[in-house]
Amino acid sequence: xxxxxxxxxxxxxxxxxxEDYYRQAEQDFEAILAGYIDLGDRRMQQHxxxxxxxNLKVFGYGVKGMTLSxxxxxxxxxxxxxxxxxxxxxxxxxxxxxxxxxxxxPGIREAVEAIARDHEIVLITKGDLFxxxxxxxxxxxxxxxxxxxxxxxxxxPTYARVLQELEVAPAQFVMIGNSLRSDIxxxxxxxxxxxxxxxxxxxxxETEHGLGEDVPNLVSVTGAVELPAALADIEGRAG
Amino acid sequence: xxxxxxxxxxxxxxxxxxEDYYRQAEQDFEAILAGYIDLGDRRMQQHxxxxxxxNLKVFGYGVKGMTLSxxxxxxxxxxxxxxxxxxxxxxxxxxxxxxxxxxxxPGIREAVEAIARDHEIVLITKGDLFxxxxxxxxxxxxxxxxxxxxxxxxxxPTYARVLQELEVAPAQFVMIGNSLRSDIxxxxxxxxxxxxxxxxxxxxxETEHGLGEDVPNLVSVTGAVELPAALADIEGRAG
Numbered sequence: 177x178x179x180x181x182x183x184x185x186x187x188x189x190x191x192x193x194x195e196d197y198y199r200q201a202e203q204d205f206e207a208i209l210a211g212y213i214d215l216g217d218r219r220m221q222q223h224x225x226x227x228x229x230x231n232l233k234v235f236g237y238g239v240k241g242m243t244l245s246x247x248x249x250x251x252x253x254x255x256x257x258x259x260x261x262x263x264x265x266x267x268x269x270x271x272x273x274x275x276x277x278x279x280x281x282p283g284i285r286e287a288v289e290a291i292a293r294d295h296e297i298v299l300i301t302k303g304d305l306f307x308x309x310x311x312x313x314x315x316x317x318x319x320x321x322x323x324x325x326x327x328x329x330x331x332x333p334t335y336a337r338v339l340q341e342l343e344v345a346p347a348q349f350v351m352i353g354n355s356l357r358s359d360i361x362x363x364x365x366x367x368x369x370x371x372x373x374x375x376x377x378x379x380x381x382e383t384e385h386g387l388g389e390d391v392p393n394l395v396s397v398t399g400a401v402e403l404p405a406a407l408a409d410i411e412g413r414a415g
Numbered sequence: 416x417x418x419x420x421x422x423x424x425x426x427x428x429x430x431x432x433x434e435d436y437y438r439q440a441e442q443d444f445e446a447i448l449a450g451y452i453d454l455g456d457r458r459m460q461q462h463x464x465x466x467x468x469x470n471l472k473v474f475g476y477g478v479k480g481m482t483l484s485x486x487x488x489x490x491x492x493x494x495x496x497x498x499x500x501x502x503x504x505x506x507x508x509x510x511x512x513x514x515x516x517x518x519x520x521p522g523i524r525e526a527v528e529a530i531a532r533d534h535e536i537v538l539i540t541k542g543d544l545f546x547x548x549x550x551x552x553x554x555x556x557x558x559x560x561x562x563x564x565x566x567x568x569x570x571x572p573t574y575a576r577v578l579q580e581l582e583v584a585p586a587q588f589v590m591i592g593n594s595l596r597s598d599i600x601x602x603x604x605x606x607x608x609x610x611x612x613x614x615x616x617x618x619x620x621e622t623e624h625g626l627g628e629d630v631p632n633l634v635s636v637t638g639a640v641e642l643p644a645a646l647a648d649i650e651g652r653a654g
Contacts, residue, residue: 234513236545240479247486248506251499260495263502267487274473305544306475306567328545 179414180369182344183291183407185321186353187301187308189375191284192315197276198242199377204269205246208262212254224249225380232381236328238304243270274307278314283400288320290404298323300338300351302330302358330358332365339366350410352403354378357385364393369414371406372396418653419608421583422530422646424560425592426540426547428614430523431554436515437481438616443508444485447501451493463488464619471620475567477543482509513546517553522639527559529643537562539577539590541569541597569597571604578605589649591642593617596624603632608653610645611635 188194202224206215213220227245235241246266250258291297299321301308308326312318323342327334339349346368353359353373360370364387372394387394395406427433441463445454452459466484474480485505489497530536538560540547547565551557562581566573578588585607592598592612599609603626611633626633634645 234510235479236543238545240474240483244479244482244506244509248503251503251506254499256499256503258499260490260493260497260499260502263499264487264490264495267483267490270483271473304475305565306477309567326544328548 179348180350180407180411181296181348182298182339182342182350183295184298184300184338184349184351184353184363185288186351186355186359187299187311188303189281189354189378190352190359190373191280191288191299191317192311193279193281195375195377195379197273198239198379201239201242201246201269201273205250205266208265209250209253209258211262212258220249220253223253227252229381236304237302238307239270239273240304240307242273243267246270274310278311280315280317281400285317287400287403288317291407292320292322295407296322296342298325298338298342300325300327300330300335302327330355330362332362335362335366335368339368347414350407355382356387357382360394361385361387364391368393369410370394371403371410373398373400373403418587419589419646419650420535420587421537421578421581421589422534423537423539423577423588423590423592423602424527425590425594425598426538426550427542428520428593428616429591429598429612430519430527430538430556431550432518432520434614434616434618436512437478437618440478440481440485440508440512443511444489444505447504447508448489448492448497450501451497459488459492462492466491468620475543476541477546478509478512479543479546481512482506485509513549517550519554519556520639524556526639526642527556530646531559531561534646535561535581537564537577537581539564539566539569539574541566569594569601571601574601574605574607578607586653589646594621595626596621599633600624600626603630607632608649609633610642610649612637612639612642 185191209220227249231241231245235244247263250266305326325338339346346366350369350371351359351363352371354375356372360372363370395409397403397406424430448459466488470480470484474483486502489505544565564577578585585605589608589610590598590602591610593614595611599611602609634648636642636645
Protein backbone atom coordinates (compact mmCIF):
# COMPACT_ATOMS: atom_id res chain seq x y z
CA UNK A 177 0.00 0.00 0.00
CA UNK A 178 1.60 3.24 -1.16
CA UNK A 179 1.30 6.71 0.28
CA UNK A 180 -0.95 8.15 -2.46
CA UNK A 181 -4.40 9.06 -1.12
CA UNK A 182 -5.98 11.20 -3.83
CA UNK A 183 -5.58 11.08 -7.61
CA UNK A 184 -6.65 14.04 -9.73
CA UNK A 185 -7.72 13.90 -13.37
CA UNK A 186 -7.82 16.76 -15.83
CA UNK A 187 -10.91 16.88 -18.10
CA UNK A 188 -10.27 18.37 -21.56
CA UNK A 189 -7.97 16.18 -23.68
CA UNK A 190 -7.39 13.84 -20.74
CA UNK A 191 -10.85 12.33 -20.23
CA UNK A 192 -12.46 13.56 -23.44
CA UNK A 193 -11.58 15.19 -26.78
CA UNK A 194 -11.57 18.98 -26.67
CA GLU A 195 -8.75 20.71 -28.54
CA ASP A 196 -9.83 19.06 -31.81
CA TYR A 197 -13.09 20.99 -31.60
CA TYR A 198 -11.25 24.25 -30.99
CA ARG A 199 -9.06 23.51 -34.04
CA GLN A 200 -12.18 22.85 -36.09
CA ALA A 201 -13.58 26.16 -34.88
CA GLU A 202 -10.40 27.93 -36.00
CA GLN A 203 -10.61 26.33 -39.43
CA ASP A 204 -14.23 27.40 -39.82
CA PHE A 205 -13.24 30.88 -38.69
CA GLU A 206 -10.44 31.05 -41.26
CA ALA A 207 -12.86 29.97 -43.97
CA ILE A 208 -15.10 32.95 -43.18
CA LEU A 209 -12.19 35.39 -43.11
CA ALA A 210 -10.85 34.02 -46.39
CA GLY A 211 -13.63 35.96 -48.10
CA TYR A 212 -12.04 39.21 -46.93
CA ILE A 213 -8.30 38.84 -46.47
CA ASP A 214 -5.33 36.88 -47.75
CA LEU A 215 -4.68 34.15 -45.21
CA GLY A 216 -1.31 33.29 -46.73
CA ASP A 217 0.67 35.54 -44.42
CA ARG A 218 -0.36 33.77 -41.18
CA ARG A 219 -1.28 37.17 -39.78
CA MET A 220 -4.68 35.81 -38.82
CA GLN A 221 -3.63 33.03 -36.46
CA GLN A 222 -1.15 35.29 -34.70
CA HIS A 223 -3.70 38.10 -34.39
CA UNK A 224 -6.29 35.71 -32.94
CA UNK A 225 -3.76 34.32 -30.46
CA UNK A 226 -2.68 37.83 -29.42
CA UNK A 227 -6.31 38.86 -28.98
CA UNK A 228 -7.09 35.73 -26.95
CA UNK A 229 -4.05 36.24 -24.73
CA UNK A 230 -5.02 39.88 -24.07
CA ASN A 231 -8.68 39.00 -23.50
CA LEU A 232 -7.90 36.09 -21.13
CA LYS A 233 -7.45 38.61 -18.31
CA VAL A 234 -11.02 39.84 -18.82
CA PHE A 235 -12.85 36.89 -20.39
CA GLY A 236 -11.09 33.88 -18.83
CA TYR A 237 -10.80 30.53 -20.58
CA GLY A 238 -13.52 28.87 -22.59
CA VAL A 239 -15.54 28.94 -25.76
CA LYS A 240 -17.48 32.14 -25.08
CA GLY A 241 -14.25 34.08 -24.60
CA MET A 242 -12.82 32.47 -27.73
CA THR A 243 -15.91 33.50 -29.69
CA LEU A 244 -15.69 37.11 -28.54
CA SER A 245 -11.98 37.12 -29.43
CA UNK A 246 -12.78 35.72 -32.88
CA UNK A 247 -15.38 38.42 -33.48
CA UNK A 248 -12.92 41.11 -32.43
CA UNK A 249 -10.16 39.64 -34.60
CA UNK A 250 -12.48 39.43 -37.61
CA UNK A 251 -13.57 43.04 -37.23
CA UNK A 252 -10.02 44.31 -36.82
CA UNK A 253 -8.37 42.23 -39.56
CA UNK A 254 -11.02 43.20 -42.12
CA UNK A 255 -10.76 46.89 -41.17
CA UNK A 256 -14.45 46.72 -40.19
CA UNK A 257 -15.47 45.50 -43.65
CA UNK A 258 -16.90 42.15 -42.49
CA UNK A 259 -20.68 41.85 -42.82
CA UNK A 260 -23.09 41.30 -39.94
CA UNK A 261 -24.14 38.06 -41.63
CA UNK A 262 -20.60 36.71 -41.51
CA UNK A 263 -20.15 37.84 -37.90
CA UNK A 264 -23.31 35.90 -37.11
CA UNK A 265 -21.63 32.86 -38.65
CA UNK A 266 -18.74 33.39 -36.21
CA UNK A 267 -21.22 33.38 -33.31
CA UNK A 268 -22.60 30.12 -34.68
CA UNK A 269 -19.08 28.63 -34.59
CA UNK A 270 -19.09 29.37 -30.87
CA UNK A 271 -22.52 27.83 -30.38
CA UNK A 272 -21.46 24.68 -32.26
CA UNK A 273 -18.23 24.39 -30.25
CA UNK A 274 -20.17 24.73 -26.98
CA UNK A 275 -22.37 21.84 -28.03
CA UNK A 276 -19.69 19.50 -29.37
CA UNK A 277 -20.20 15.84 -28.50
CA UNK A 278 -18.28 14.51 -25.50
CA UNK A 279 -16.13 11.66 -26.82
CA UNK A 280 -14.15 9.80 -24.16
CA UNK A 281 -10.53 9.04 -25.05
CA PRO A 282 -9.70 5.36 -25.64
CA GLY A 283 -9.49 3.28 -22.46
CA ILE A 284 -10.09 6.21 -20.11
CA ARG A 285 -13.28 4.88 -18.51
CA GLU A 286 -11.56 1.61 -17.60
CA ALA A 287 -8.50 3.46 -16.26
CA VAL A 288 -10.63 5.79 -14.12
CA GLU A 289 -12.63 2.84 -12.79
CA ALA A 290 -9.47 0.89 -11.96
CA ILE A 291 -7.87 3.81 -10.12
CA ALA A 292 -11.11 4.64 -8.29
CA ARG A 293 -11.15 1.17 -6.74
CA ASP A 294 -8.14 1.96 -4.53
CA HIS A 295 -8.07 5.76 -4.37
CA GLU A 296 -10.22 8.79 -3.86
CA ILE A 297 -10.37 10.53 -7.23
CA VAL A 298 -11.06 14.16 -8.07
CA LEU A 299 -11.76 15.79 -11.42
CA ILE A 300 -9.99 19.16 -11.65
CA THR A 301 -10.93 20.94 -14.83
CA LYS A 302 -10.37 24.49 -16.04
CA GLY A 303 -12.59 26.78 -18.00
CA ASP A 304 -16.14 27.92 -18.31
CA LEU A 305 -18.19 26.55 -15.39
CA PHE A 306 -21.38 26.07 -17.37
CA UNK A 307 -19.71 24.34 -20.33
CA UNK A 308 -17.50 22.15 -18.14
CA UNK A 309 -20.50 21.01 -16.09
CA UNK A 310 -22.36 20.15 -19.28
CA UNK A 311 -19.42 18.09 -20.53
CA UNK A 312 -19.00 16.32 -17.17
CA UNK A 313 -22.68 15.38 -17.20
CA UNK A 314 -22.47 14.11 -20.79
CA UNK A 315 -19.27 12.14 -20.14
CA UNK A 316 -21.08 9.64 -17.97
CA UNK A 317 -18.05 9.65 -15.63
CA UNK A 318 -19.38 12.06 -12.98
CA UNK A 319 -20.50 9.34 -10.58
CA UNK A 320 -17.03 7.78 -10.52
CA UNK A 321 -15.47 10.91 -9.00
CA UNK A 322 -15.56 11.59 -5.30
CA UNK A 323 -15.16 15.25 -5.95
CA UNK A 324 -15.37 17.62 -8.96
CA UNK A 325 -13.66 21.01 -9.05
CA UNK A 326 -14.12 23.45 -11.93
CA UNK A 327 -11.46 26.14 -11.54
CA UNK A 328 -10.72 29.34 -13.43
CA UNK A 329 -6.95 28.84 -13.50
CA UNK A 330 -4.70 25.85 -12.79
CA UNK A 331 -1.79 27.36 -10.91
CA UNK A 332 -0.02 26.75 -7.61
CA PRO A 333 -2.52 28.72 -5.45
CA THR A 334 -5.46 26.86 -7.01
CA TYR A 335 -3.98 23.40 -6.41
CA ALA A 336 -2.95 24.44 -2.88
CA ARG A 337 -6.56 25.42 -2.15
CA VAL A 338 -8.03 22.24 -3.64
CA LEU A 339 -5.57 19.97 -1.76
CA GLN A 340 -6.36 21.84 1.46
CA GLU A 341 -10.07 21.27 0.92
CA LEU A 342 -9.38 17.58 0.26
CA GLU A 343 -7.22 17.52 3.43
CA VAL A 344 -4.41 15.78 1.58
CA ALA A 345 -0.68 16.55 1.63
CA PRO A 346 0.89 17.22 -1.79
CA ALA A 347 3.19 14.17 -1.35
CA GLN A 348 0.05 12.00 -1.20
CA PHE A 349 -1.46 13.48 -4.39
CA VAL A 350 -0.97 12.54 -8.05
CA MET A 351 -2.33 14.66 -10.90
CA ILE A 352 -2.99 13.10 -14.33
CA GLY A 353 -3.29 15.34 -17.38
CA ASN A 354 -2.20 16.31 -20.87
CA SER A 355 -0.86 19.79 -20.06
CA LEU A 356 2.57 20.15 -18.49
CA ARG A 357 1.74 23.79 -17.81
CA SER A 358 -1.65 23.35 -16.16
CA ASP A 359 -1.76 19.79 -14.86
CA ILE A 360 1.80 18.86 -13.95
CA UNK A 361 4.10 21.80 -13.21
CA UNK A 362 2.11 23.46 -10.39
CA UNK A 363 1.51 20.11 -8.64
CA UNK A 364 5.21 19.20 -8.83
CA UNK A 365 6.07 22.66 -7.48
CA UNK A 366 3.86 21.99 -4.47
CA UNK A 367 5.67 18.69 -3.81
CA UNK A 368 3.14 16.39 -5.43
CA UNK A 369 3.33 13.88 -8.28
CA UNK A 370 2.37 14.06 -11.93
CA UNK A 371 1.46 11.63 -14.69
CA UNK A 372 1.73 13.31 -18.07
CA UNK A 373 -0.43 11.86 -20.84
CA UNK A 374 0.18 14.07 -23.91
CA UNK A 375 -2.62 14.71 -26.37
CA UNK A 376 -1.90 14.91 -30.10
CA UNK A 377 -2.66 18.65 -30.23
CA UNK A 378 -1.99 21.35 -27.63
CA UNK A 379 -3.24 24.93 -27.62
CA UNK A 380 -0.33 27.33 -28.16
CA UNK A 381 -0.98 29.12 -24.84
CA GLU A 382 -0.68 25.76 -23.01
CA THR A 383 2.78 24.92 -24.32
CA GLU A 384 4.64 27.33 -22.05
CA HIS A 385 6.07 25.71 -18.94
CA GLY A 386 9.20 25.71 -16.83
CA LEU A 387 9.78 21.99 -16.23
CA GLY A 388 13.30 20.70 -16.91
CA GLU A 389 14.39 17.45 -18.55
CA ASP A 390 14.55 15.18 -15.52
CA VAL A 391 11.72 15.65 -13.05
CA PRO A 392 11.81 12.91 -10.42
CA ASN A 393 8.12 13.18 -9.45
CA LEU A 394 6.89 12.90 -13.04
CA VAL A 395 5.93 9.81 -15.04
CA SER A 396 4.86 9.94 -18.67
CA VAL A 397 2.46 7.59 -20.45
CA THR A 398 1.30 7.36 -24.04
CA GLY A 399 -2.29 6.36 -23.34
CA ALA A 400 -4.91 5.69 -20.68
CA VAL A 401 -4.25 1.95 -20.61
CA GLU A 402 -0.86 2.69 -19.01
CA LEU A 403 -2.27 4.84 -16.20
CA PRO A 404 -2.80 2.18 -13.49
CA ALA A 405 0.76 0.87 -13.92
CA ALA A 406 2.18 4.41 -13.83
CA LEU A 407 0.28 5.07 -10.64
CA ALA A 408 1.57 1.79 -9.14
CA ASP A 409 5.09 2.92 -10.03
CA ILE A 410 4.54 6.19 -8.12
CA GLU A 411 2.94 4.29 -5.23
CA GLY A 412 6.11 2.23 -4.93
CA ARG A 413 8.27 5.34 -4.74
CA ALA A 414 5.92 7.35 -2.49
CA GLY A 415 5.10 4.50 -0.08
CA UNK B 416 -27.67 29.41 21.07
CA UNK B 417 -29.91 28.55 18.14
CA UNK B 418 -29.79 25.63 15.79
CA UNK B 419 -28.38 27.51 12.79
CA UNK B 420 -24.85 26.33 11.92
CA UNK B 421 -24.17 27.78 8.46
CA UNK B 422 -25.34 31.04 6.88
CA UNK B 423 -25.14 31.51 3.11
CA UNK B 424 -24.83 34.83 1.30
CA UNK B 425 -25.62 35.53 -2.33
CA UNK B 426 -23.12 37.79 -4.16
CA UNK B 427 -24.66 39.94 -6.93
CA UNK B 428 -27.06 42.58 -5.55
CA UNK B 429 -26.71 41.15 -2.04
CA UNK B 430 -23.06 41.89 -1.25
CA UNK B 431 -22.35 44.23 -4.15
CA UNK B 432 -24.11 46.16 -6.92
CA UNK B 433 -24.56 44.17 -10.13
CA GLU B 434 -27.90 44.56 -11.88
CA ASP B 435 -27.35 48.32 -12.24
CA TYR B 436 -24.37 47.58 -14.50
CA TYR B 437 -26.43 45.20 -16.62
CA ARG B 438 -29.09 47.90 -16.94
CA GLN B 439 -26.43 50.38 -18.02
CA ALA B 440 -25.23 47.84 -20.59
CA GLU B 441 -28.76 47.53 -21.95
CA GLN B 442 -29.08 51.30 -22.25
CA ASP B 443 -25.78 51.54 -24.10
CA PHE B 444 -26.93 48.70 -26.36
CA GLU B 445 -30.21 50.49 -27.11
CA ALA B 446 -28.29 53.64 -27.97
CA ILE B 447 -26.32 51.74 -30.63
CA LEU B 448 -29.42 50.11 -32.07
CA ALA B 449 -31.25 53.44 -32.17
CA GLY B 450 -29.15 54.27 -35.22
CA TYR B 451 -30.86 51.43 -37.12
CA ILE B 452 -34.34 50.76 -35.80
CA ASP B 453 -37.24 52.48 -34.10
CA LEU B 454 -36.99 51.59 -30.42
CA GLY B 455 -40.47 52.91 -29.68
CA ASP B 456 -42.18 49.57 -30.13
CA ARG B 457 -40.29 47.82 -27.29
CA ARG B 458 -39.52 45.03 -29.76
CA MET B 459 -35.86 45.30 -28.84
CA GLN B 460 -36.04 44.56 -25.13
CA GLN B 461 -38.36 41.62 -25.72
CA HIS B 462 -36.18 40.24 -28.49
CA UNK B 463 -33.06 40.51 -26.31
CA UNK B 464 -34.83 38.78 -23.42
CA UNK B 465 -36.08 35.99 -25.71
CA UNK B 466 -32.59 35.54 -27.15
CA UNK B 467 -31.03 35.47 -23.68
CA UNK B 468 -33.57 32.95 -22.42
CA UNK B 469 -32.94 30.67 -25.42
CA ASN B 470 -29.16 31.08 -25.17
CA LEU B 471 -29.06 30.41 -21.41
CA LYS B 472 -29.20 26.68 -22.15
CA VAL B 473 -26.00 26.93 -24.19
CA PHE B 474 -24.20 29.98 -22.79
CA GLY B 475 -25.22 29.91 -19.11
CA TYR B 476 -25.45 33.08 -16.99
CA GLY B 477 -23.04 35.96 -17.09
CA VAL B 478 -21.74 38.90 -19.07
CA LYS B 479 -20.12 36.94 -21.91
CA GLY B 480 -23.38 35.16 -22.68
CA MET B 481 -25.22 38.47 -22.47
CA THR B 482 -22.76 40.03 -24.91
CA LEU B 483 -23.17 37.20 -27.42
CA SER B 484 -26.96 37.51 -27.07
CA UNK B 485 -26.75 41.26 -27.66
CA UNK B 486 -24.68 40.73 -30.81
CA UNK B 487 -27.17 38.19 -32.09
CA UNK B 488 -30.12 40.44 -31.28
CA UNK B 489 -28.48 43.41 -33.00
CA UNK B 490 -27.80 41.40 -36.16
CA UNK B 491 -31.31 39.99 -36.30
CA UNK B 492 -33.23 43.17 -35.46
CA UNK B 493 -31.32 45.20 -38.05
CA UNK B 494 -31.82 42.51 -40.71
CA UNK B 495 -28.01 42.21 -40.88
CA UNK B 496 -27.59 45.91 -41.69
CA UNK B 497 -25.56 46.76 -38.58
CA UNK B 498 -21.92 47.65 -39.24
CA UNK B 499 -18.91 45.76 -37.94
CA UNK B 500 -17.85 48.95 -36.18
CA UNK B 501 -21.10 49.10 -34.21
CA UNK B 502 -20.90 45.39 -33.39
CA UNK B 503 -17.45 46.07 -32.02
CA UNK B 504 -19.02 48.71 -29.79
CA UNK B 505 -21.38 46.01 -28.49
CA UNK B 506 -18.35 43.81 -27.63
CA UNK B 507 -16.91 46.82 -25.78
CA UNK B 508 -20.12 47.04 -23.73
CA UNK B 509 -19.42 43.48 -22.59
CA UNK B 510 -15.81 44.26 -21.77
CA UNK B 511 -16.85 47.32 -19.74
CA UNK B 512 -19.51 45.35 -17.86
CA UNK B 513 -16.99 42.62 -17.03
CA UNK B 514 -14.74 45.24 -15.50
CA UNK B 515 -17.32 47.21 -13.57
CA UNK B 516 -16.19 48.36 -10.12
CA UNK B 517 -17.25 46.24 -7.16
CA UNK B 518 -19.27 48.53 -4.89
CA UNK B 519 -20.39 46.94 -1.62
CA UNK B 520 -23.99 47.61 -0.63
CA PRO B 521 -24.47 49.87 2.44
CA GLY B 522 -23.74 48.16 5.75
CA ILE B 523 -23.02 44.76 4.22
CA ARG B 524 -19.42 44.44 5.46
CA GLU B 525 -20.51 45.08 9.04
CA ALA B 526 -23.41 42.63 8.74
CA VAL B 527 -21.18 39.88 7.29
CA GLU B 528 -18.59 40.47 10.02
CA ALA B 529 -21.23 40.34 12.75
CA ILE B 530 -22.75 37.11 11.45
CA ALA B 531 -19.32 35.51 10.91
CA ARG B 532 -18.54 35.94 14.61
CA ASP B 533 -21.08 33.27 15.61
CA HIS B 534 -21.58 31.22 12.43
CA GLU B 535 -19.77 29.54 9.62
CA ILE B 536 -20.54 31.58 6.50
CA VAL B 537 -20.50 30.57 2.86
CA LEU B 538 -20.74 32.71 -0.27
CA ILE B 539 -22.92 31.02 -2.89
CA THR B 540 -22.92 32.95 -6.12
CA LYS B 541 -24.16 32.15 -9.60
CA GLY B 542 -22.69 32.95 -12.96
CA ASP B 543 -19.46 33.08 -14.82
CA LEU B 544 -16.67 31.52 -12.71
CA PHE B 545 -13.94 33.87 -13.90
CA UNK B 546 -15.99 37.06 -13.45
CA UNK B 547 -17.39 36.00 -10.07
CA UNK B 548 -13.90 35.19 -8.76
CA UNK B 549 -12.68 38.58 -9.93
CA UNK B 550 -15.55 40.30 -8.14
CA UNK B 551 -15.02 38.28 -4.95
CA UNK B 552 -11.33 39.23 -4.94
CA UNK B 553 -12.14 42.91 -5.48
CA UNK B 554 -14.87 42.95 -2.83
CA UNK B 555 -12.34 42.55 -0.03
CA UNK B 556 -14.78 40.18 1.68
CA UNK B 557 -13.23 36.88 0.59
CA UNK B 558 -11.29 36.30 3.81
CA UNK B 559 -14.44 36.59 5.92
CA UNK B 560 -16.02 33.56 4.27
CA UNK B 561 -15.23 30.04 5.42
CA UNK B 562 -16.20 28.72 2.03
CA UNK B 563 -16.93 30.12 -1.44
CA UNK B 564 -19.05 28.32 -4.03
CA UNK B 565 -19.51 29.61 -7.57
CA UNK B 566 -22.35 27.62 -9.13
CA UNK B 567 -23.86 27.55 -12.60
CA UNK B 568 -27.48 27.38 -11.40
CA UNK B 569 -29.14 28.00 -8.04
CA UNK B 570 -31.72 25.27 -7.84
CA UNK B 571 -32.67 22.54 -5.39
CA PRO B 572 -30.03 20.00 -6.59
CA THR B 573 -27.28 22.63 -6.35
CA TYR B 574 -28.17 23.66 -2.79
CA ALA B 575 -28.54 19.99 -1.81
CA ARG B 576 -25.01 19.31 -3.07
CA VAL B 577 -23.52 22.36 -1.34
CA LEU B 578 -25.22 21.58 1.99
CA GLN B 579 -24.01 17.99 1.74
CA GLU B 580 -20.44 19.18 1.19
CA LEU B 581 -20.81 21.51 4.20
CA GLU B 582 -22.20 18.56 6.18
CA VAL B 583 -25.12 20.67 7.40
CA ALA B 584 -28.80 19.78 7.56
CA PRO B 585 -31.15 22.19 5.72
CA ALA B 586 -32.90 23.04 9.02
CA GLN B 587 -29.55 24.39 10.27
CA PHE B 588 -28.95 26.57 7.20
CA VAL B 589 -30.08 30.11 6.39
CA MET B 590 -29.62 31.67 2.95
CA ILE B 591 -29.52 35.46 2.53
CA GLY B 592 -30.16 36.98 -0.89
CA ASN B 593 -32.08 39.36 -3.11
CA SER B 594 -33.65 36.78 -5.44
CA LEU B 595 -36.68 34.82 -4.27
CA ARG B 596 -36.18 32.53 -7.25
CA SER B 597 -32.48 31.75 -6.83
CA ASP B 598 -31.66 32.42 -3.18
CA ILE B 599 -34.80 31.66 -1.21
CA UNK B 600 -37.26 29.27 -2.89
CA UNK B 601 -34.92 26.28 -3.40
CA UNK B 602 -33.55 26.54 0.16
CA UNK B 603 -37.06 26.70 1.61
CA UNK B 604 -38.04 23.70 -0.53
CA UNK B 605 -35.18 21.73 0.99
CA UNK B 606 -36.39 22.58 4.50
CA UNK B 607 -33.99 25.44 5.18
CA UNK B 608 -34.46 29.12 6.06
CA UNK B 609 -34.34 32.27 3.98
CA UNK B 610 -33.73 35.97 4.58
CA UNK B 611 -34.93 37.99 1.61
CA UNK B 612 -33.23 41.34 1.08
CA UNK B 613 -34.75 42.80 -2.12
CA UNK B 614 -32.65 44.94 -4.43
CA UNK B 615 -34.16 47.94 -6.20
CA UNK B 616 -33.91 46.28 -9.63
CA UNK B 617 -34.34 42.62 -10.58
CA UNK B 618 -33.57 40.98 -13.93
CA UNK B 619 -36.82 39.89 -15.62
CA UNK B 620 -35.71 36.22 -15.72
CA GLU B 621 -35.19 36.29 -11.92
CA THR B 622 -38.71 37.41 -11.08
CA GLU B 623 -40.35 34.03 -11.68
CA HIS B 624 -40.87 31.99 -8.51
CA GLY B 625 -43.46 29.81 -6.86
CA LEU B 626 -43.42 31.08 -3.28
CA GLY B 627 -46.80 31.88 -1.74
CA GLU B 628 -47.80 34.77 0.52
CA ASP B 629 -47.05 33.28 3.94
CA VAL B 630 -43.84 31.29 4.07
CA PRO B 631 -43.02 30.39 7.68
CA ASN B 632 -39.28 29.86 7.12
CA LEU B 633 -38.81 33.23 5.42
CA VAL B 634 -37.92 36.61 6.93
CA SER B 635 -37.67 39.81 4.89
CA VAL B 636 -35.42 42.78 5.55
CA THR B 637 -35.03 46.13 3.82
CA GLY B 638 -31.28 46.47 4.25
CA ALA B 639 -28.09 44.86 5.50
CA VAL B 640 -28.27 46.58 8.90
CA GLU B 641 -31.31 44.42 9.74
CA LEU B 642 -29.60 41.12 8.89
CA PRO B 643 -28.18 40.19 12.34
CA ALA B 644 -31.56 40.75 14.02
CA ALA B 645 -33.36 38.74 11.32
CA LEU B 646 -30.92 35.90 11.86
CA ALA B 647 -31.46 36.09 15.65
CA ASP B 648 -35.20 35.86 15.00
CA ILE B 649 -34.68 32.67 12.98
CA GLU B 650 -32.27 31.32 15.62
CA GLY B 651 -35.03 31.70 18.20
CA ARG B 652 -37.46 29.71 16.07
CA ALA B 653 -34.92 27.06 14.93
CA GLY B 654 -33.29 26.52 18.33
